[in-house]
């Protein structure tokens with residue numbers, strides 16, 4: 001086990017607040033939907049389950065609809081509020097908590113913990129190590145952790161900046177969203193992200209998101225949010241799970257129960273608490 005000496009005091013920097021949270025609730029319901037059946041299969045095999053960084057419920061809601069016993073948590077109170085609204089609209093009860101993953105401390109122990117699209121966000125390496133310890137403690141003995149991670153080389157835009165010459169041009173210029181989408185209340189939302197910093201030594205990328213809401217041709221609200229993202233390659237993250245105490249650690253490619261391949265953008269790390 002590792003211990004988190006020197007963990008930063010500032011809250012996790014993620015952009016999932018305000019207008020960005022609204023965008024998630026409106027438009028990101030079935031984003032990368034192939035992950036949902038993959039994770040559902042594991043949750044069916046081991047309950048109760050916890051959806052860490054559940055966002056607005058893209059995975060949690062299908063689990064609840066299937067009658068599975070799943071709790072959710074997320075650092076963003078805005079995402080949790082929108083998730084709760086969606087669940088209540090469908091008459092689904094859920095235990096939802098606002099907590100950062102490196103400070104996870106919940107009343108139940110779980111057979112399965114899923115972290116989908118979130119490990120490394122709003123974080124740094126010390127916090128990520130702590131988060132793995134928190135997942136370990138929060139699992140029942142014999143329970144399973146599933147954690148997915150997009151590989152650093154999967155996103156051509158930020159991967160280019162790992163090269164010294166390209167990195168010299170950062171930060172990217174600020175700009176307004178290229179297009180807007182109509183929301184359920186008749187407004188229009190637009191998002192545009194930019195890369196601010198890439199630190200290949202620490203495998204850390206900082207992004208900024210500009211969000212705008214327009215109504216009847218007028219700019220009604222604008223926000224900017226920052227996102228920290230810690231990058232991991234397969235071998236480092238597998239070793240971190242093992243060092244935390246997880247056993248039988250396997251890595252799956254693209255949310256399929258098979259060996260990963262070099263062309264896979266997403267890997268899933270699966271480990272068991274002894």
Ligand SMILES: C[S@@+](CC[C@H](N)C(=O)[O-])C[C@H]1O[C@@H](n2cnc3c(N)ncnc32)[C@H](O)[C@@H]1O
Nearest residue numbers: 012014016053055058075076100101118121122
């Ligand atoms: C890309 S979204 C994914 C949401 C959901 N898991 C899904 O797949 O739809 C990332 C989520 O992670 C949450 N998040 C970011 N950093 C976090 C942290 N350090 N601890 C807990 N949640 C975090 C954000 O608030 C956001 O809801």
